[in-house]
Amino acid sequence: MSDDESRIKVTDRRLFTSDGERRESVGQVEPEVEEAPRATATPEPEDRPGEEAGFSHEPVDEDLGVDFTTLINAMATPALIHLGEVPHPDGGMTAVNLEPARLQIDFLALLQVKCRGNLTAAEESLLERVLYQLRLLYVSKTGKAGDDDQPAPTEG
Numbered sequence: 001m002s003d004d005e006s007r008i009k010v011t012d013r014r015l016f017t018s019d020g021e022r023r024e025s026v027g028q029v030e031p032e033v034e035e036a037p038r039a040t041a042t043p044e045p046e047d048r049p050g051e052e053a054g055f056s057h058e059p060v061d062e063d064l065g066v067d068f069t070t071l072i073n074a075m076a077t078p079a080l081i082h083l084g085e086v087p088h089p090d091g092g093m094t095a096v097n098l099e100p101a102r103l104q105i106d107f108l109a110l111l112q113v114k115c116r117g118n119l120t121a122a123e124e125s126l127l128e129r130v131l132y133q134l135r136l137l138y139v140s141k142t143g144k145a146g147d148d149d150q151p152a153p154t155e156g
């Protein structure tokens with residue numbers, strides 16, 4: 001190879017200078033159109049969502065005082081309030097409101113489905129235990145034990 005062939009030529013094709021002025025040497029050349037639809041197009045099945053944006057599926061250092069346990073507790077507490085197990089923070093009274101309790105339990109179940117494969121064993125176990133306990137409380141409050149002819153189990 002000769003000395004001229006081993007050199008790399010760099011061509012600045014940016015439309016604007018660092019001051020924000022339009023470069024005259026570039027002219028009216030439009031940027032390539034092929035790249036723009038890629039950003040708005042739905043990812044192909046083999047593409048993993050978030051990778052083009054620089055996201056990774058690595059554990060995060062949880063030094064902000066908020067971790068998965070805190071999230072689960074924050075989502076389970078309203079269910080316990082609506083099931084009448086914990087007094088309401090505003091008035092200190094307990095009341096059973098089954099629909100909001102069911103909705104909160106469903107949110108936790110959705111979180112379990114969406115996080116499957118991305119949780120540690122301890123996090124998965126915590127979520128399973130909390131869901132199990134909330135579902136048992138819900139069933140005991142509704143009187144539905146799977147068979148409408150049998151009464152719900154009572155705690156003794």
